[in-house]
Amino acid sequence: MNTLIDKAPKQLYLDGRFADATDGLTFGVHDPGDEQWLCDVADARPTDARRAVEAAVRAQEDWATTAPRQRAEILRRAWELITERTEDLATVMTLEMGKSLPESRAEVTYAAEFFRWFAEEAVRIDGRYTRSPAGGGRTIVTKQAVGPCLLITPWNFPLAMGTRKIGPAIAAGCTMIVKPARLTPISMLGLVALLEEAGLPAGVLNVLPSTSASRVVDPILADARVRKLSFTGSTEVGRDLVRRCAPNLQRMSMELGGNAPFLVFSDADLDAAVRGAVTAKLRNNGESCVAANRFHVAEPVAEEFTRRLTEELGSLRVGHGLTDGVSVGPLVSIEQRDKVVELVADATDQGARVTTGGSTPGGTGFFYSPTVLADVPGQARILREEVFGPVAPVTTFSDEEDALRQANDTEFGLVAYLYTRDLERAVRVGERLRTGMVGLNTGLVSNAAAPFGGVKASGFGREGGAEGIDEYLDTRYLALALS
The missing domain is CATH 3.40.309.10 (Aldehyde Dehydrogenase; Chain A, domain 2)
Incomplete structure (x- = not known):
């Protein structure tokens, strides 16, 4: 086994701790360059998904009321840590995903940039205070965290597609459950360890590697306390997830296929x-x-x-x-x-x-x-x-x-x-x-720094840019009457 793979986390991450799956089951991760086994990773079950939801719900209120500057500093520190450990992260990515090492280094840099960008956006969440047109009252508009989110990331950019979702969620004050791709879970688990080191509180981020997406996604989306889904993947799967979000009317961001x-x-x-x-x-x-x-x-x-x-x-x-x-x-x-x-x-x-x-x-x-x-x-x-x-x-x-x-x-x-x-x-x-x-x-x-996303069957919603954080914020209006 490669030394870096040997040192990498391989368990679920629940409520601030690395832990085995409920029944102790694991699945193998392989190097597509030589078809060799790299390691075994914990295989999450529905019970673990429900544990992740409970952890995210418990942490939501405190996290949403955490000072924006504090959330920004965590992201800034995580950016520094990713940058410092580019070579290790890139090597792990190449081993589990296959891209050349120079390209993996470029992805690590790109992934880190989302944390730096959204560290700056965290302190710029705005609203407005205006006089009502009739003159007798005031309109106060604020933006608040959507709430617990489910983030589903693909295998082709295992680090960058994670930071592109996690960064704005942290900046906005949302807690998260992340389902990484079955083929490339090690990069995400390594990212979790760096966020923990950067000071992210327990419960804010929970990670569920699994061989079956539906096994963990279904119980999460069935819980009405989970308020948003962000998915990157195929259009076929995206359409199915839209249907699953319909009963609880969860907000969605869909970055789907292209041509x-x-x-x-x-x-x-x-x-x-x-x-x-x-x-x-x-x-x-x-x-x-x-x-x-x-x-x-x-x-x-x-x-x-x-x-x-x-x-x-x-x-x-x-x-x-x-x-x-x-x-x-x-x-x-x-x-x-x-x-x-x-x-x-x-x-x-x-x-x-x-x-x-x-x-x-x-x-x-x-x-x-x-x-x-x-x-x-x-x-x-x-x-x-x-x-x-x-x-x-x-x-x-x-x-x-x-x-x-x-x-x-x-x-x-x-x-x-x-x-x-x-x-x-x-x-x-x-x-x-x-x-x-x-x-x-x-x-x-x-x-x-730019809004990423498509139209038609390529999905809806935007990631990155000033628009990216809005995907994790609800707009609230307070009508203030004055005598």
Whole structure:
């Protein structure tokens, strides 16, 4: 066992203590780079979920009335601790999730930034005091913590998707129950230990790793004292969770699937567009909801763009994430790799050309070669389904209207990327893309200081930015009558 994995917490975290699951059951966590067992982690049961709810409810009132500055200082200290221990956290992340070590380091930095950002937002929760229009009274508006929250995080960004939810909840004065992904629980448990060290009181944060999400989520959402759900994951699961929240009318934030178009117009800087394409496609090995999923390129530059993108992706080194010089690590599981294989096969069966990659290297680990597909037909599944792997399908468009038609022809609406040197076109097209975010001449949109989220089947609610803390606050109005 790796020394860092050996030292990492592996139990549930309930009411300020690490504890075994009710019946002592555990589940194994494996390294997708070599398929080796890393450790066993406590497997939460419904009884543990109810214990977590009780702990969060008990802590809620005191935590909500804790001074905003005190909550901010805890977040600030946690940011410092994460920053100090970047290398250890990044190594653990690479082992359990697969991304290359440089990319894991970047995620740790990104994750820490949410704590620094929301430390600053904690002391800026505002309201207003105004005179009533009729003149006889006053209107007092305040914002208060929603209450206990359930936060469900995904496997692809096991630290950053945690801090993006936990940071604003702490800042707003909400207690939490976190259900981390079954494939990547160790990063979250390590984060809990740092928050405890930073001074987070018992009961404010409770963590329930489990092999069965429904086993722990159902009893939590069935309790009307839990007032909010924040979920990052697939649209299919998100729809089911919306139904489960309906009986108690719990507030929801849903960051769901994506199918990001990457538009390259004929006047684009092709060097910049290719660099941006590599960034937008291969972040996290392509296993990202904001990864560019389909490349729509203007006909006059499509051949040259494809050639350059092929050269770039074909030159990348694939291997275990801890190996020096590796740019692309394994996919998280054999199921994920099999889906990529299936989508590429469907595209090539319908006439798409593989210009690089298109294969699974031999040996252990769930690897797939960085791949470019040219001449992808419009009916190919890979243009409609989220590939979640290092595959770039390229198709062409004839004019601006055709580009917008293809880009918007999806139920999803998380992010789009747009490359052009024409300012008017940038504004015109950017405003007509039906997505929650647009990357203009950049392949990277994630920013702790900006609102992250989508429209349509990509969900609702925003994380990050000034908007992020509002998701954890209720607005209250006090009518004051004056004689």
